[in-house]
Amino acid sequence: MDTPDKSVKMDDGTGKRHGIGRGRAALIIGALLAASLASLLLAGVAGSVGVPLAELASGLVDILRGEPVSLPAVLLELRLARALAAFATGAALALAGVMMQTLLRNPLADPYVLGVSSGASVGALAAMLVAGAAWMVDAGAFAGAAAISLLLYLLARRDLRGGQAEGRAPLLLLTGVILAAGCSALVTLMLSLAPDTSLRGMVFWLMGDLSGAQAAWLPWLVLLTSLAIAMREARPINLLALHDDAAATLGVRVGALRKGLFVCATLLTASAVTSAGSIGFVGLIVPHGCRFAFGADHRVLLPAATLAGGIFLLLADILARTLLAPQQLPVGAVTALIGVPVFLFQLHQLHRK
Amino acid sequence: MSDNMSAHYDRPLFGYPMIDTQSLQLRIAGRTLVDQLEWQAKPGECWCVIGRNGAGKTTLLRTLAGLRQPDGGRVRIDGRPLPQWPPLQLARQRAFLPQAKSDAFGYRAIDTVLAARYPFHAGSRWESDSDHEAALAALQAVGAAGLAQRDVRTLSGGERQRVAIASLLAQDAALMLLDEPANALDLAHQASTMALLSRLCREQQKTVLMAVHDLNLVYGIATHALLLMGDGQWQAGPVAGVMTAELLGRCLGHPVELVPHHGRVVYVAAPCA
Numbered sequence A: 001m002d003t004p005d006k007s008v009k010m011d012d013g014t015g016k017r018h019g020i021g022r023g024r025a026a027l028i029i030g031a032l033l034a035a036s037l038a039s040l041l042l043a044g045v046a047g048s049v050g051v052p053l054a055e056l057a058s059g060l061v062d063i064l065r066g067e068p069v070s071l072p073a074v075l076l077e078l079r080l081a082r083a084l085a086a087f088a089t090g091a092a093l094a095l096a097g098v099m100m101q102t103l104l105r106n107p108l109a110d111p112y113v114l115g116v117s118s119g120a121s122v123g124a125l126a127a128m129l130v131a132g133a134a135w136m137v138d139a140g141a142f143a144g145a146a147a148i149s150l151l152l153y154l155l156a157r158r159d160l161r162g163g164q165a166e167g168r169a170p171l172l173l174l175t176g177v178i179l180a181a182g183c184s185a186l187v188t189l190m191l192s193l194a195p196d197t198s199l200r201g202m203v204f205w206l207m208g209d210l211s212g213a214q215a216a217w218l219p220w221l222v223l224l225t226s227l228a229i230a231m232r233e234a235r236p237i238n239l240l241a242l243h244d245d246a247a248a249t250l251g252v253r254v255g256a257l258r259k260g261l262f263v264c265a266t267l268l269t270a271s272a273v274t275s276a277g278s279i280g281f282v283g284l285i286v287p288h289g290c291r292f293a294f295g296a297d298h299r300v301l302l303p304a305a306t307l308a309g310g311i312f313l314l315l316a317d318i319l320a321r322t323l324l325a326p327q328q329l330p331v332g333a334v335t336a337l338i339g340v341p342v343f344l345f346q347l348h349q350l351h352r353k
Numbered sequence B: 001m002s003d004n005m006s007a008h009y010d011r012p013l014f015g016y017p018m019i020d021t022q023s024l025q026l027r028i029a030g031r032t033l034v035d036q037l038e039w040q041a042k043p044g045e046c047w048c049v050i051g052r053n054g055a056g057k058t059t060l061l062r063t064l065a066g067l068r069q070p071d072g073g074r075v076r077i078d079g080r081p082l083p084q085w086p087p088l089q090l091a092r093q094r095a096f097l098p099q100a101k102s103d104a105f106g107y108r109a110i111d112t113v114l115a116a117r118y119p120f121h122a123g124s125r126w127e128s129d130s131d132h133e134a135a136l137a138a139l140q141a142v143g144a145a146g147l148a149q150r151d152v153r154t155l156s157g158g159e160r161q162r163v164a165i166a167s168l169l170a171q172d173a174a175l176m177l178l179d180e181p182a183n184a185l186d187l188a189h190q191a192s193t194m195a196l197l198s199r200l201c202r203e204q205q206k207t208v209l210m211a212v213h214d215l216n217l218v219y220g221i222a223t224h225a226l227l228l229m230g231d232g233q234w235q236a237g238p239v240a241g242v243m244t245a246e247l248l249g250r251c252l253g254h255p256v257e258l259v260p261h262h263g264r265v266v267y268v269a270a271p272c273a
Helices: A003-014 A019-045 A053-065 A071-103 A116-130 A134-155 A157-161 A171-193 A196-207 A217-232 A234-242 A244-249 A254-276 A282-294 A298-322 A331-352 B057-065 B087-091 B109-115 B129-141 B157-171 B187-204 B245-252
Strands: B019-028 B031-041 B046-050 B072-077 B094-097 B175-179 B207-211 B224-228 B234-238 B256-261 B264-269
Touching: A019 A053, A019 A071, A019 A298, A053 A071, A071 A217, A071 A234, A071 A254, A071 A282, A071 A298, A116 A134, A116 A171, A116 A196, A116 A254, A134 A157, A134 A171, A134 A254, A157 A171, A157 A254, A171 A196, A196 A331, A217 A234, A217 A254, A217 A298, A234 A244, A234 A254, A234 A298, A234 B109, A244 A254, A244 B057, A244 B094, A282 A298, A282 A331, A298 A331, B019 B057, B031 B057, B031 B224, B031 B234, B046 B057, B046 B187, B046 B245, B057 B094, B057 B175, B057 B207, B087 B094, B094 B157, B109 B129, B109 B157, B129 B157, B157 B175, B157 B187, B175 B187, B187 B207, B224 B245, B245 B256
Parallel strands: B046 B207, B046 B224, B094 B175, B175 B207
Antiparallel strands: B019 B031, B019 B072, B224 B234, B256 B264
16 A cells, blocks of 8 residues: 555656746746835835835835835835735735635635625624724724624535535525625615714725725735645645545545635635725636636636735725825725726637637 | 454455445435445456436445445445545545536646646645656547647537546546546547546556446446446346346336347347337
């Protein structure tokens, strides 16, 4: 029984690594990293008050020293804090989208399809109704998302095991959709009961809004941990996306992998929604666009979609705060306005192929 | 007999069969499909599973592959009960071709074949050159080398099935379980696929078990047959003893005649009254 083991190890040790996939991955990720840096700098200089490129370097140095006193440095610090929050949020949503689509084996899934964001909305709006301190809204959103995730896990646990039931109804998807519908009803109820003074804030929150977002380490921690886990499991994730049964017979522990994807995707969604509200479309069109451009291989797709999601939301946020400056638009409206035509165009291209 | 001895009391003289079942029972929705199945297959044997719709062919294959728990009894591969196999080690020992399922994502055909090499180097991120060679060879073996770069969602049913069979070949397992491998294939590819499976059994001592509907297709290919009667009863053994008019008629619920034709046997369904 040990002989196949040994022969495999020998094969692995002597076999030359295939360079094509790896080189292409490095190229794509490198280009996206460069684009990420460029868009962060753009976020720093763009705005109602411009920061001249000449003062960019000195401003950055000031911030790094910890004493931003000059006007460019103060502006840069404010804008970069928001830009980093936007980037982390977009990256988390896109990564969660890729994970959800694989988990449900459905390219139309997005981070919100299972109702995690709807739960967050209920929590956030309830907090706004009761008191409205910013931290309470955040806590309410996270609590709502966590509660729905837990409920979903308990109700649809059977579906997450995998490799057992055959011809099963998509229990997880149906449960999620129904829970989301229930949460939407609660949201409508709270909107109708809310006093006019808090209504505007609520609607902005529901649309997704980065104006209140602050630089925080928690979303980055969730993002980087999830990305690291997903990258490690990229090949099993590929197998799962191909076929449940095939993945199981190829030695993937399907149940554990599906549970891991579920936990990572819901945590990412909860952290994104907590910091910026329910920003739509990022988690749907960025994974789609990256699959279209770079292929379905998750070894490239996972990091590429993460970076592209960050870039996309960051650029959308720059538009949201500069388009009608000093008026700020809710970034969720901007992502939808960009997302709808891009998605339709892509769909059209795919059909023509 | 000491405990130590009794653990090995059933070790046969010439090693374990590739796969065997003891008192295996399969139930679906309260109905017993297979009862007390005592069956074994040795290296070099090519088995076909025959039975009506819903007789339990797919359920049996999935259970033997370890995708489903038996409802009674146990399955052993190479003498070791299925639950005791670590998944990756088992993946290098047995391969399974499920019935076609739609593809959700746009992988290239070569990607789906390369995926079958996963058990051989689960720890590394990228496939080696030898994996690419194995994948290409597998595609060539089913006449699908030209499809390597195609998006699997654009393949026809038969093309997709051939790519799926190539994945099975690339996994290079000693035991191959196939659920209706001839599905969607045209006549030429049905014949060449069967010839390929037969060759693997004869030349590489693989063990093949496949569910089939077309009896004539497996003539001269299958060495053994397992007939599922659908009510828990079964018949297993060499083709000559099991694929008789009487047993096939009972198994398929329709009279079958065995007609000699140019030195072979042709299975003919009796005309409907």
